[in-house]
Amino acid sequence: MKTTFMGYRRHDGRSGVRNYVAVVPTVLCSVSVARSIAEAMRVNVFPHEGGCGQVGSEKEHTLRVLEGVVSHPNVGAVLTVGLSCEQIDATRLLKAAGDKPTRHIRIHDEGGNAKAVKRGVEMVGELKKEIKGADKTNISVDELTIATQCGSSDTGSGIASNPAVGAMADKLIELGGAVIIGETGGLYGAAGLMARRAATKEIGDKIIAMTDRLEEYYKRMGHSLREGNPTPGNIAGGLTTLVEKSLGGVRKGGTTTIRGVLSPGERISGKGLWVMNTSHGIGSCAAADMLASGAQILAYTTGGGNPTGSPLAPVVKITATKKTVERLEDIIDFDASPVLLGDETVKECGNRMLEEMVEVAGGKIVQAEKTRHTVFAIGKVAL
Amino acid sequence: MVSEVTELAGKRRYVVVDDRDNVATVVEMLKEGEVIEAGMKNIKLLRDIPEGHKFALSRIPKGGYIIKFGEWIGRATAEIPVGDHVHIHNVEDIVDEVRKL
Numbered sequence: 001m002k003t004t005f006m007g008y009r010r011h012d013g014r015s016g017v018r019n020y021v022a023v024v025p026t027v028l029c030s031v032s033v034a035r036s037i038a039e040a041m042r043v044n045v046f047p048h049e050g051g052c053g054q055v056g057s058e059k060e061h062t063l064r065v066l067e068g069v070v071s072h073p074n075v076g077a078v079l080t081v082g083l084s085c086e087q088i089d090a091t092r093l094l095k096a097a098g099d100k101p102t103r104h105i106r107i108h109d110e111g112g113n114a115k116a117v118k119r120g121v122e123m124v125g126e127l128k129k130e131i132k133g134a135d136k137t138n139i140s141v142d143e144l145t146i147a148t149q150c151g152s153s154d155t156g157s158g159i160a161s162n163p164a165v166g167a168m169a170d171k172l173i174e175l176g177g178a179v180i181i182g183e184t185g186g187l188y189g190a191a192g193l194m195a196r197r198a199a200t201k202e203i204g205d206k207i208i209a210m211t212d213r214l215e216e217y218y219k220r221m222g223h224s225l226r227e228g229n230p231t232p233g234n235i236a237g238g239l240t241t242l243v244e245k246s247l248g249g250v251r252k253g254g255t256t257t258i259r260g261v262l263s264p265g266e267r268i269s270g271k272g273l274w275v276m277n278t279s280h281g282i283g284s285c286a287a288a289d290m291l292a293s294g295a296q297i298l299a300y301t302t303g304g305g306n307p308t309g310s311p312l313a314p315v316v317k318i319t320a321t322k323k324t325v326e327r328l329e330d331i332i333d334f335d336a337s338p339v340l341l342g343d344e345t346v347k348e349c350g351n352r353m354l355e356e357m358v359e360v361a362g363g364k365i366v367q368a369e370k371t372r373h374t375v376f377a378i379g380k381v382a383l
Numbered sequence: 384m385v386s387e388v389t390e391l392a393g394k395r396r397y398v399v400v401d402d403r404d405n406v407a408t409v410v411e412m413l414k415e416g417e418v419i420e421a422g423m424k425n426i427k428l429l430r431d432i433p434e435g436h437k438f439a440l441s442r443i444p445k446g447g448y449i450i451k452f453g454e455w456i457g458r459a460t461a462e463i464p465v466g467d468h469v470h471i472h473n474v475e476d477i478v479d480e481v482r483k484l
Contacts, residue, residue, distance in 0.1 A: 189481070238436035240470050
């Protein structure tokens, strides 16, 4: 197996697998202008609904994720797009970018939307030039952090594609890399099992506590996390209990010891398997949290074929459902159906998947990058 | 431990995720009355098992645990004979029990 790839060495010592230009609105009011700039220049945009009128943990969470974006090793240059009256201070945000080329515009200063778009387009042009031909260097696979997620799940997810991702995770960790598993609501029913796999009792307690906080949040709203979970679709598909659903989900993390628990969007600070509390956030909100940690690739299992990519990292779409591989060729990157059909063991599939991850790290473009279908969102609730 | 219980030759019809499991998950609809080879024994299915659903590999007494992934996933609310459909009609969730450290 190839254990190195050509990637980008960043000033802070981390390594990136892409050299994206990021157009980052500092506030929801400037999302439309940011989007127009990014679309015109075919670079990546990070729309969100925060940046103003936020307090406490919600405000901190938005800033933490945006700092995770501008400092991210997959990002080579940053344009922030502000309004001028917002809560988030672009100057502070851009400090997180370190020595990367950056620009900042404010819609009020530029004289309106059209002028801001025009100026922003010019600036992205400059940034593209500045990072063009950036040196790539040989990087060891032990510098990879791979985040894991599942969506549009079906029977094959819990018994084939998630265990295969878990086997990939075990192998990557054996080679010295790191893996993140998140989706607090998803692991609710497996929290006890995960806690027993933690390196210390303190880490285990944190896993239980983060799921308790989410359940308390639902209770304050007069509801329960367990309401309608498993969903009617899950039950029709054969899932019987929430515990079964959660156990199928957490298999993405593999079988190694859990080294720590991260807050939503917090930077990862070690190797091995980490749990991120993605709190109330699902789908692209949870993906943004996990990737903001510095993870360079997202391994995403999907039965039905979830279409979402990320502007922060290549998202490798994995399915064990043959029908999905055949029908959704512009969505699926990796075919894990041989596991479900009995033609490949989980471990063999995990090794093959890690080889694919190393290829992607070295520049192989995934479907979501090819089709430019990316979704980015920052969750409003970070408990 | 993830085991590869079913034969790797040909198209697999059901998956036993872990060798401690007392249920198997079917990959394609299996019909009532079909006899399925499971490890050392033959199991006659007592009902149709739709794709993605589970059947019992061994008798599960009322109050016994349903085991999948090598872990408890629920408790039988009635005795479940070998080859029977295992689903919400004869299983209750045990989320409070397994959420403890």
